[in-house]
Amino acid sequence: MPNPMIEGRQADSARRRQRVIKAVNTARRDGSELSVSAIARAAGVDRSFVYRHRDLLAQIHTAQAAPITGPATRGGAAAVTTASLKADLANAQARISRLAAHNKQLERKLSEFLGEQAWQESGLGAPADIDALQRQITGLEQQVVELVSQLTEHEQELDAARAANREPIANMNKRP
Numbered sequence: 001m002p003n004p005m006i007e008g009r010q011a012d013s014a015r016r017r018q019r020v021i022k023a024v025n026t027a028r029r030d031g032s033e034l035s036v037s038a039i040a041r042a043a044g045v046d047r048s049f050v051y052r053h054r055d056l057l058a059q060i061h062t063a064q065a066a067p068i069t070g071p072a073t074r075g076g077a078a079a080v081t082t083a084s085l086k087a088d089l090a091n092a093q094a095r096i097s098r099l100a101a102h103n104k105q106l107e108r109k110l111s112e113f114l115g116e117q118a119w120q121e122s123g124l125g126a127p128a129d130i131d132a133l134q135r136q137i138t139g140l141e142q143q144v145v146e147l148v149s150q151l152t153e154h155e156q157e158l159d160a161a162r163a164a165n166r167e168p169i170a171n172m173n174k175r176p
Contacts, residue, residue, distance in 0.1 A: 019043040020056050024063050034064045034082075 023042035027034050039060055040047045050056050064082050 016043065016045045016049060017053065017056065020045060020050060020053075021059065024056075024059050028063050028066070034060060036060055 020039060020043040023039045024034070026032075027039060027042065032038070036047055036050050036057070040050050050060065066081065
């Protein structure tokens with residue numbers, strides 16, 4: 001003897017399963033959200049119902065991984081998957097980080113340039129021909145080194161000449 005309560009419960013479960021399947025197909029077709037919560041809400045069932053029926057949960061996960069076939073992909077446009085969208089998002093975030101770092105570097109360079117320009121225009125900065133002055137200082141330092149070398153050489157020659165002259169003068173002074 002069939003139990004009418006069991007049959008009623010099985011019929012109700014079958015109707016809810018059909019509503020979940022229909023909600024998954026509708027979400028795939030429309031390109032709407034494909035999460036357990038969204039499907040359960042659209043089907044009018046509790047999330048625990050979806051989690052208790054592993055085959056329904058597998059259908060949702062399969063639909064999430066499959067290309068979206070909504071209005072945005074019709075007419076020969078490329079299919080989009082959740083994974084590709086996540087990869088695009090990660091790439092966009094990495095590009096934003098690189099551009100932010102580059103922007104910060106450009107702002108720093110601009111700040112330095114404008115600061116140097118303001119310093120020069122205020123009259124407080126170094127003269128504009130500082131490079132020429134640095135070259136002149138280097139040239140003068142080289143001249144000083146050459147002149148010191150020449151002076152040392154002349155002093156040595158003078159010392160040698162004095163030493164050579166001491167003996168004859170000492171001999172002349174000894175004769176009466």
